[in-house]
Amino acid sequence: MANNQGAAMSQFPSAKALIPFVSVENMMRLVHHVGVETMLVELTDAIEADFRRWDVFDKTPRIASHSRDGVIELMPTSDGEIYGFKYVNGHPKNMAAGFQTVTAFGLLAQVSTGYPVLLTEMTLLTALRTAATSAMAARHLAPKKVRVMAMIGNGAQAEFQALAMKAVVGIEEVRLYDIDPQATAKAAANLADSGLIVTACGTAHEAIRGAGIITTCTADKQFATILTDNMVGAGVHINAIGGDCPGKTELHKDILARADTFVEYPPQTRVEGEIQQMDPDYPVTELWRVVRGEAEGRRDQRQITLFDSVGFAVEDFSALRYVREKLKGTDFYQEIDIIADPDDPRDLFGMLRRAKV
């Protein structure tokens, strides 16, 4: 595919120089084109398919740059053919200043050439993939015929979580609680026409009443205790997604002592997850082993299962590949000229020189 044209005849930028970029606006168009719930179901399946081939991935804990106000992380992985990474920040104080707590973008590249093949916003996509990952875990861990979920923390992730549990696991009612009633009102309004029974609750206690799935997704407290031991009855599945940083947890450790805990990637979760409160030998089961049928998920209807989710690069990789596939035949992207592509690859300077007008 080398471009053999002379400099005078060559097109600039060439096709090799361009990669598709999915803006926030185009991501929203894509989501509505596919349908939110359909996309959540398809993402759940895409992530599950990658968890089944867990061993092919190049796994490394994310590379975090911590500062007083938050963290910036790079999360790379590769399956040997495609390389992907996500840039993501977490700044709990952002909200008060009118900024998102979490923003993200991601990239895929061809391993054989190192050339990028996709750049995309991932703030929305991360909310979708986090919800899909939660739903995948619940599919294997939640009690059978679960009908009610509690959603503790009604921020930016809440509606995505509820819709994924509806679309993938079949829940019919979501019980909302947040320390800020305005957040609950926002989530309730957004879910009003979702087909879910939506119940706004005044306390966390009230929210978890009758719930088979309890999702905690709160952001801004250090070592908070969103759930205490006495609140959690037998047989529930806890989906803990807010504790995802050193020093940031949501559950009292007595709950962990009673629960069977499932994680994405132990070296990362032991530092960032709820289990950072426990001894280094606290037993955990890797979720991919459950997905593959190599480890037991839910054993009985009295068991408390806990998905101690911190988010892992493989989930972003699955979501990025899914988006790349879905873009085909659509116009939900722009092409951006991010790769220098001289006619002769060694003639980078000549390309620069000839561009002088």
Added chain:
Amino acid sequence: MANNQGAAMSQFPSAKALIPFVSVENMMRLVHHVGVETMLVELTDAIEADFRRWDVFDKTPRIASHSRDGVIELMPTSDGEIYGFKYVNGHPKNMAAGFQTVTAFGLLAQVSTGYPVLLTEMTLLTALRTAATSAMAARHLAPKKVRVMAMIGNGAQAEFQALAMKAVVGIEEVRLYDIDPQATAKAAANLADSGLIVTACGTAHEAIRGAGIITTCTADKQFATILTDNMVGAGVHINAIGGDCPGKTELHKDILARADTFVEYPPQTRVEGEIQQMDPDYPVTELWRVVRGEAEGRRDQRQITLFDSVGFAVEDFSALRYVREKLKGTDFYQEIDIIADPDDPRDLFGMLRRAKV
């Protein structure tokens, strides 16, 4: 700066959602607007200024994903106020297929919010910053009044290297050698009107004759020996930039035994640089200490100095900040909508919902 407008009145995308993106084409416009040599001088000064405040940087060896055909790396750093990273690949076989061996892009973000503030191509910018870093090292290490440089390896970096040594160190002649005479012809043609005396040489031996600076920049050999011990006389400065990967070197180890070696960041260079051939306690001097006057650079005119350069994140950071500064008041960028910015930061789902047409 919170956006207090209601959903119906809000602009989409908002100013907070947009970040400047510098395409390859716009980077070339910027370079010509500033002037190649001026930009190399200014980049040298920008990098030197950051080397002077070395201790403020969050330093970590780059995160490499190796495959059969090459490597993809992420190089993050931060000075506490601004965070930057570069994505860069190295695929020696790419050239034969008409692709660049090295392509790159980079990003700057605000540490306090985690919000990106600049996305830019960095294939060209990396060639410029690598040449500027070489020139900065030569400014401290090359023999006084050096007039001639040898350039061994005449690929994509060669002309940038020669021009930086001209503009910063004052060399007047460049002697070119490459195993492929076409590469030498290309570099000679590109430098024909540079003001340098350009001499194409048939052997490496011939190229280094009379040269006070010897730059090696070859790409595709594993443990190659571009320079043997007998080729290197007293008093020269060697600028070795091609050996930058585990298993990839250019110099015979006997040269290292005779030279005083200067490096960017020892934990990275001991794995990737020429000194991977030496014992772990082979003495090296960190270049930033020389720049700060805390360590000696060139001691006498007989000494062989070696800058064992592998490239470090701080150099990319300096280059990215330089570009961000230079963009002000120009139109050498596009704005891209990469950050989801709902009116209420917690209402990510509402933003998605309202975007449905």
